[in-house]
Amino acid sequence: MKNFKLFFYIYSHKIFFWLFVVVFVAQIFFWKATEKYRLVDEIVPPAPSNHLIKASSFGDNEFLFRTLALRLQNSGDIFAGFVSLDKYDYSRVYDWMSTLDKLNADSRLIPSLASYYYAQTQNKGDLKYVLQYLDEHSSRDIDKNWWWLFQATFIAKKDLNDLDKSLYFAQKLAQNNAKEAPIWTRQMPAFIGEKKGDSCMAFKVIKNLIDESESGKRQISVEEMNFMRHFINERLSKLKKQNFNPAECYSIKS
Amino acid sequence: MKSILKYILKNGLRDRLYLGLLTFIALAFAVSIFLGSTMMVEQNQSSIAYALGTSRTILSLGMILFVCINVARAFDNKEIEFILSKPISREQFILGYLLGFFIANLLILLPIISAVLLVFKVDKIGALYWFLTTLSENLIVISFALLGSLILKNSFSAILASFGFYAVSRLMGMFVMTIDFTDELTSAKHGELGIALKILSVIFPRLDLFSQSSWPIYGVKDNMVLWVIFFQSTIYLPLMIFMAFHDFKKKQF
Numbered sequence: 001m002k003n004f005k006l007f008f009y010i011y012s013h014k015i016f017f018w019l020f021v022v023v024f025v026a027q028i029f030f031w032k033a034t035e036k037y038r039l040v041d042e043i044v045p046p047a048p049s050n051h052l053i054k055a056s057s058f059g060d061n062e063f064l065f066r067t068l069a070l071r072l073q074n075s076g077d078i079f080a081g082f083v084s085l086d087k088y089d090y091s092r093v094y095d096w097m098s099t100l101d102k103l104n105a106d107s108r109l110i111p112s113l114a115s116y117y118y119a120q121t122q123n124k125g126d127l128k129y130v131l132q133y134l135d136e137h138s139s140r141d142i143d144k145n146w147w148w149l150f151q152a153t154f155i156a157k158k159d160l161n162d163l164d165k166s167l168y169f170a171q172k173l174a175q176n177n178a179k180e181a182p183i184w185t186r187q188m189p190a191f192i193g194e195k196k197g198d199s200c201m202a203f204k205v206i207k208n209l210i211d212e213s214e215s216g217k218r219q220i221s222v223e224e225m226n227f228m229r230h231f232i233n234e235r236l237s238k239l240k241k242q243n244f245n246p247a248e249c250y251s252i253k254s
Numbered sequence: 255m256k257s258i259l260k261y262i263l264k265n266g267l268r269d270r271l272y273l274g275l276l277t278f279i280a281l282a283f284a285v286s287i288f289l290g291s292t293m294m295v296e297q298n299q300s301s302i303a304y305a306l307g308t309s310r311t312i313l314s315l316g317m318i319l320f321v322c323i324n325v326a327r328a329f330d331n332k333e334i335e336f337i338l339s340k341p342i343s344r345e346q347f348i349l350g351y352l353l354g355f356f357i358a359n360l361l362i363l364l365p366i367i368s369a370v371l372l373v374f375k376v377d378k379i380g381a382l383y384w385f386l387t388t389l390s391e392n393l394i395v396i397s398f399a400l401l402g403s404l405i406l407k408n409s410f411s412a413i414l415a416s417f418g419f420y421a422v423s424r425l426m427g428m429f430v431m432t433i434d435f436t437d438e439l440t441s442a443k444h445g446e447l448g449i450a451l452k453i454l455s456v457i458f459p460r461l462d463l464f465s466q467s468s469w470p471i472y473g474v475k476d477n478m479v480l481w482v483i484f485f486q487s488t489i490y491l492p493l494m495i496f497m498a499f500h501d502f503k504k505k506q507f
Contacts, residue, residue: 054431058424059462062471063307066290066300073294106472112295 047095090126262354326409380469427462
């Protein structure tokens with residue numbers, strides 16, 4: 001025991017040096033073994049659960065909403081540019097947008113991201129998620145969210161080329177009673193119906209608006225009235241060629 | 255009591271509380287404005303939410319550190335014994351300390367709300383409610399930190415306890431939600447977890463309702479919550495002050 005203590009006293013610096021070398025070599029082996037072990041960095045991670053959201057907000061939902069909205073906006077930022085939108089998992093983007101709506105449904109931020117940014121995807125099949133979100137968001141209060149219904153109508157028509165879907169949104173849009181909404185929001189089903197070749201639909205919508213104006217139910221400005229007349233006159237020749245009979249529209253159940 | 259008050263305020267200067275916290279908060283404002291400006295829309299609203307959320311947290315945590323370290327130092331340096339050797343009651347001592355911390359907190363909060371009003375377009379009434387509720391939230395946190403420091407004496411334990419108190423109080427909304435959640439999921443009425451959470455919700459204040467960043471943006475939509483905050487503050491503040499009186503009265507030096 002005494003010899004060991006003496007040995008340790010004399011050679012301890014050498015022992016610690018070799019121990020250091022052994023541990024250093026172990027560290028190099030450890031690095032080699034774990035070099036390929038990487039954290040999974042997804043473009044759009046799964047949306048947080050309601051419970052996690054409630055816990056991480058610490059009572060301040062607005063702060064968390066803005067923080068997560070920034071995260072959603074900057075998804076795909078890989079610190080060396082942005083990933084193309086067609087590589088995003090849009091079902092997750094939809095989950096994120098729906099979750100963020102639960103934190104703040106009054107903000108324009110998430111519907112703006114959906115309409116102006118995420119709708120630009122190259123993969124048109126993903127647009128169904130954007131439209132589903134815009135539909136759910138707007139349906140909560142059509143008077144307040146008529147603009148997003150118009151965006152959905154436009155995306156479905158122009159980007160998705162799906163006139164049935166576009167008409168569905170246009171009809172919802174026409175239900176709005178917002179004072180600040182322009183008259184064309186009510187004419188939208190007529191425009192889409194006419195694009196679809198459904199002259200009856202276009203005729204009914206415009207006629208309803210003119211009837212409402214004449215009965216005093218709705219105030220329509222002279223300019224709007226002139227536009228509607230122009231809309232009808234421009235299409236009269238086409239309708240005449242098709243032998244369009246307005247009376248038939250009322251015999252067909254719409 | 256006036257001299258204690260002055261002493262605490264000077265301690266704030268000596269510990270660079272005002273300078274430190276205001277520098278941190280100014281930095282948080284700058285980062286908030288930058289982050290808000292990167293948003294696609296609602297840049298102003300986003301900057302407001304970031305600035306208010308971060309400054310509230312920095313202020314609360316900073317005040318906890320200040321209170322706990324100050325009181326522990328007073329114990330270590332025998333300052334408390336020295337002050338109590340003067341003709342001053344123990345209640346006056348606690349009230350003097352509390353008032354000093356409250357004013358120090360107000361001195362930091364006033365520039366924050368002034369900066370918010372100057373820099374951002376805000377709903378003025380909502381901003382006023384944010385200011386008042388943040389003030390009462392900080393008063394509750396300061397009172398708890400003082401009470402914790404008096405009971406525990408050790409600054410580290412008092413800081414940990416106060417951070418825990420603040421975190422749990424801000425999570426109370428989720429806990430209350432979880433009580434119903436467990437009831438929905440289990441057939442047994444009020445499982446153990448539900449009962450534990452219910453006990454917690456009896457003891458801890460509902461700080462999650464205080465100082466909402468949404469108020470200066472959209473205004474206060476539900477006036478009921480203001481009444482809840484008012485009653486919560488008027489009940490909880492005296493509760494901790496009386497507890498501090500009781501504990502400090504019993505203390506032997």
